[in-house]
Amino acid sequence: MSDIQVRPEEIANLPFEQKATSVVEKKVDSAPVGIVSNRIPFSDWLKVELRVGLIELVEDIAGKDKLYKLSVDFGTEKRTIVAGLKPYFAKEEMQGKKAPFVYNLAPAKLAGIESNGMILAARNNDNKYKVFFCDESIPQGTRLE
Helix, strand or coil: CCCCCCCHHHHCCCCHHHHHHHHHHHHHHCCCCCCCCCCCCHHHHCCCCEEEEEEEEEEECCCCCCCEEEEEECCCCEEEEEECCCCCCCHHHHCCCEEEEECCCCCEEECCEEECCEECEEECCCCCEEECCECCCCCCCCECC
């Protein structure tokens, strides 16, 4: 990929934030077809810690029609994780199953509950989420590689 040149007169009168955004947008817009512009280096990928967790309990959250409160056992500790999977799964379909989670995600407050991780899921062609459940041979707490 060739270097993209931005002429000074194109951005001279813009505030700093817009100058930086303009340069990035121009590079992305002019990237050849097939080139992925949001790639991360392998060193960043190594920062993501994926672990298998056992979903011990799935609870409704009062007043929330999309969110579940999950109690997840990672072998050495239990965590609360809020997941927007209520429209796609009955509680019984998730409870007692193992799934991969982003384990080292910074905590976030969702519906007033501190969520300490994120379950991995994919949206299918019907626009519904599916979870990657693990079989019983993989102990909770196992790190995905």
